[in-house]
Amino acid sequence: MEHECEDCLIFQQTDLFSQGFPIVEEIRRQGKLCDVTLKVDDESFSAHRIILAATIPYFHAMFTNDMLESKQKDIVIRGIDPGALEALINFAYSGRVALDNNNVQSLLAGASFLQLTKVRDACAQFLKRRFHPNNVLGIRYFADVHGCAPLVEAAEKYIQQYFCEVSLSEEFLNLSCAEVLDIVKSDELHVVSEEQVFEAVMRWVSKDGGSRKQHLPQLLAKVRLPLLTPQYLTDRVAVEELVKTSHECRDLLDEARDYHLMPERRPLLQSFRKRPRSCSCVMGNIFAVGGLTKTGDSLSTVEVYDPAVDTWQMAEAMSMMRSRVGVAVMHNRLYAFGGYNGYDRLSTVEVFDPQKKAWGRVASMQCKRSAVGAAALNDRLYVCGGYDGVTSLNTVECYNPERNEWTYLANMTRHRSAGGVVAFDAHIYALGGHDGLSIFDSVECYSPQTGKWTSVGPMQTRRCRLGVATLNGKLYVCGGYDGSTFLQTVEMYDPDTNQWQYVAPLNVMRSRVALVANMGKLWAIGGYDGVSNLSTVEVYDPSANAWSFVSPMCAHEGGVGVGVIPTF
Known part of the structure; x- marks a missing residue:
């Protein structure tokens, strides 16, 4: 490469270093011109002082700061595996190092010792891809000892996301009490129910009940007992012998029972005990189901969004067209309830299995419902309200997947078509909607324990056709229609x-x-702006209190039902 100026010509050979270093490596292999020998245990490695200083920060500091070793021919190195040192000296000459299951930990330790951060980070990436519930705790400990913060953080996220599986491992049972406490107190644990946290604690204590039972009160204080059902508290927690024989544990149990028996005292309870855990690192694929074409026709089309690559693509279609469809996810399966097929309201229900990539039919609801809200809670599915083609509905049905049957529950206090329905704080919430005459700002919630609906604080804006989701212990509603205006406002409900x-x-x-929570954010999908059906999607970041656009849907124009299936 040449650069001309008025009085000179500058020549630059860009491949000089890439051609020169292999020659230096060959000179070292022949044992020529080497001026330093590194000794570790019983092994010795000859090298060139200038090459080590230029490529390895540890040796740069040693050889350029007038340390005693800067003039020594033989230098003893301690605290590094001989095989790792040899591989990293070779790396200094070639820029290459081979990682495998047998050497990656010694290489990470050696790279940390020699301050080769890029090699250390490559080792960390290698280990991340090999996380497993049976080894992740050990890898986290190893990373922490060697100061590899990115690997520690990745391991902690994995532990939170796969807590249930990790808690079954031998590594978990061998943790200290302090280490178990650090895990179970986290807001970020991904659990279907707080039962899983209680059972994990009891497994750890029972591993050595004699010496560990003294730690149970401390651990149980981090289990969010008020989030357990009254039945589980009575049938499982209260009969546990280690709980029965501890005054502190019985006090915690009584506090949880009071939470259910005396709702008026809930504000007095420590907030973390009643706050559902929410794992922001869990990533799911967002499925958009049914909905409308630009001309208003119903669709059986399904598409799926991968947030990791910000891309929508087609998925397996439902067996029938459904707009104004209810959608819920339970046990990683996506359910579609009722809807409108273009000429009739539907009572049929179908379910998508992502493993088989196929839709199947389950028992139909007892009532035809479009514009219906649906939610999953405690191994049951709930549908509330909707429109049967004649009137707005106040009826509620519950689906038992084990029996494949629907039963009616207590009616809502309002007839709610196009309302929002969501599981929140161990209850089913029904929000807004209309009865054919009025649009509501009212909100009511159903307790599976009492079988009753009770009113909670109303929204600041009346809304039908709204989106609703929960995130970080709060309830959010967005958009909708108030009878005169198509809305873009968003509200947040604090149960405390x-x-x-x-x-x-x-x-x-x-x-x-449609509104769903995923990866610690809210995703508002599709809709109607008063002129056009929308394919656009925007995301809310609660830390920034801001919405931003992401890729639009590829096959839908609003009116979709939406659910998130975790990508475990």
């Missing part, structure tokens, strides 16, 4: 204060919008 407050609005008006 029983109050709603506005947060950042959507970027566009969205009626018939």
Whole structure:
């Protein structure tokens, strides 16, 4: 390469170093011109002082700062595996190092010792891909000892995401009490129910009940007992012998029972005990189901969004067309309830199995329902309200997947078509909607324990065709229609204060919008802005209180039902 200026010509050979270093490596292999020998245990490695100083920070500091070793021919190195040192000296000449299951840990330790951060990070990436519930705790400990913070953080996220599987491992049972406490107190554990945290604690204590039972009160204080059902508290927790024989444990049990028996005292309870855990690192694929074409026709189409690559693609279609469809996810299976096929309201229900990539039919609801809300809670599916073609509904049905049957529950206090329905704080919440005459701001919640609906604080804006989701112990609603305006406002409900407050609005008006939580954020999908059906999607970051657009749907124009299937 040549660069000309007025009085000179500068020649630069860009491949000089890539050609020169292999020659230096060959000179070392022949044992020529070497001026230093590194000794570790009973092995010795000859090298060139200038090459080591230029490529390895540890030796740069040693050889350029007038340390005693800077003038020694033989240098003893301690605290590094001989095989790792040899591989990393070779790396200094070639820029290459081979990682495998047998050497990766010694290489990570050696790279940390020699301050080769890029090699250390490559080892960390290698280990991340080999995380397993049976080894992740050990890898986290190893990474922490060697100061590899990125690997520690990745291991902790894995432990949170796969807590149930990790808690069954031998490594978990061999943790210290302090280490178990550090895990079970986390807000970020991904659990279907707090039962899984209680059972994990009891497994750890029972591994050595004699010496570990003294730690149970301390551990049980981090289990969110008020989130357990009254039946589980009575039938499982209260009969546990280690709980019965501890005053502190019985006090915690009584506190949880009071939470259910005396709702008026809930504000007095420590907030973390009643706050559902929410694992922000769990990533799921978002399925958009049914909905409408630009011309308003119903669809059987399904598409799926992968947030890791910000891409929508087609998925397996349902067996029938469904707009204004209810959607819920339970046990990693996606259910589609009722809807409108273009000429009739439907009672049929179908379920998508992501493993088989196929839809199947289950028992039909007892009532035809479009514009229906649906939610999953404690191994049951709930559908609330909707429209049967004649009137808005206040009826509620519950599906038992083990029996493949539907039963009616207590009616809602309002007839709610196009309302929002969501599981939150161990209850089913029904929000907004309309009865054919009025649009509501009211909110009510159903307790599976009492079988009753009770009113909670109303939204600040009346809404039908709204989106609703839960995130970080709060309830969010977005968009909808208030009878005169297509809405872009967003509200957040705090169960501790029983109050709603506005947060950042959507970027566009969205009626018939779907809202889901995923990866610690909210995703508002599709809708209608008063002129057009929408394919656009925007995401809410609660830490920034801001919405931003991501890739639009590829096959839908609003009116979709949406569910998230975790990608474990």
